[in-house]
Structure formats: C-alpha cells, structure tokens
Amino acid sequence: DAGVIQSPRHEVTEMGQEVTLRCKPISGHNSLFWYRQTMMRGLELLIYFNNNVPIDDSGMPEDRFSAKMPNASFSTLKIQPSEPRDSAVYFCASSLRPMEDEKLFFGSGTQLSVL
Amino acid sequence: AQSVTQLDSQVPVFEEAPVELRCNYSSSVSVYLFWYVQYPNQGLQLLLKYLSGSTLVKGINGFEAEFNKSQTSFHLRKPSVHISDTAEYFCAVSEGGSNYKLTFGKGTLLTVNP
DSSP states (O other), X not given: OOOOEEEOSEEEEOTTOOEEEEEEXXXXXXXXXXXXXXXXXXXXXXXXXXXXXXXXXTTOOSTTEEEEXXXXXXXXXXXXXXXXXXXXXXXXXXXXXXXXXXXXEXXXXXXXXXX | OOEEEOSOSEEEEETTOOEEEOOEEEOSSOEEEEXXXXXXXXXXXXXXXXXXXXXXXXXXXXXXXXXXXXXXXXXXXXXXXXXXXXXXXXXXXXXXXXXXXXXXXXXXXXXXXX
16 A cells, blocks of 8 residues: 555745645545644644544634545645745544554655745 | 643664653543654654553564553653664554544654764
8 A cells, every 4th residue: 555645745835825735545544634743833633534524623723724525535635825834744644443543644744835 | 631741852872772762641531652753754653552451562663662650651662772763753642532632742853873
C-alpha cells in the first residue's frame, strides 16, 4: 500500500488567497484526521471524519477553515482567505479502528507558507 | 481535559549511549499512551503503545517505555542509540471512550552524534 498520500508537499501563497490541501487515506481505513503542526502549539487535531462524516471539528480554528470528505478515498482541507498565521505543516492521517486504538498512519504533510 | 508534557525539547546524545525521553500526562480518567516518531520530512509513525496489562511496553527499533500510574509518566528508553535514531519523538495520550482524540506533547528532538 502506498500509505496516506498528501498533496501538495509544499504550498506558498499570498495572504488572502484560497488554499486547498488534499489527502488520500489508506484504502479500507474508515477514519481520517487532519492535524496542524506548528512550533508554538505542536500537533493539534483540526477535524476527525468517520465513514466520511465529520465527527469532531472542534479543533478547526475559525470559519476560514473547512474540510470535506466526499468519499472514502479523498478529503480536502480548505483555507479561505489564508493568513500568515496559517503557516504550518498540515498532516492527514487515517486509521482502521481508532476507537479500538488502532494506530494512526500519517501522510508526509503539506508545508504551507502564507506570505 | 487531558494534557501531555514532554520535559525536554532537545536531547543530544552520543552513539551507543543510553537515552531516556521523558513524558508526563494529566487526565481525570484512565488513559491510553503512545509514542510516535517523526523522521525529517516525514509523517509520524507509531513506536509503541500502552493500553493495559504489563506496564513495560516494547516497541519497534529497540525502544521501550514504562507506564507509571502513580507518577503519571510514560518515559521512553533505549539502551544504546544509533545515528539513525535521530528524529523527533512525540508522546500522546487518549482517554478511554474517545480514543480517536489523541493529545500530543510538543515533541523531543533526539540528536545522536557520532
């Protein structure tokens, strides 16, 4: 299996622009997570999907952030409009049975820089 | 609410030396504990986890961790490190009943020098 695939690996954009991050989870996994990693705050859970349905979005910073999972093999995280403080590494992770403590499989992340 | 404290942000050691990376947690209920490793430019990978049973947990790459409930700690150890162990290590906790919600520490950068 190719693992969790994220694109793009790097994104540089200007403040105010729309940014879309993409994730393809491991086939067969029914849970998907978006995390954000910064030096100041470490790793933060943004949103959790189970069977394509958002279960917990309490970590989404504000209305500028939105996430979708239209099917079991694809998810997007969108920031509109982007701001410099959104600069971070965004990770997508998937799992088979997180409620039974099956481990998370992480993608390689998207390094986002908002100028 | 649960929280995780990794007491050392950076730990430099020489090759073949032993290492201990410290992790303390706080939670009002029973917890599950994890250590993840992140190599440069990669995502996190699970090293080991404690769910129940024996308090000494063995993981991949020769790492082990010991759960100490009275001290609310879950320190990671390796008796002899290699250059290839250079990476960032994250301790994480989840509370029973909402296992999907992992709370991560801020990480410890382990640098192994020749």
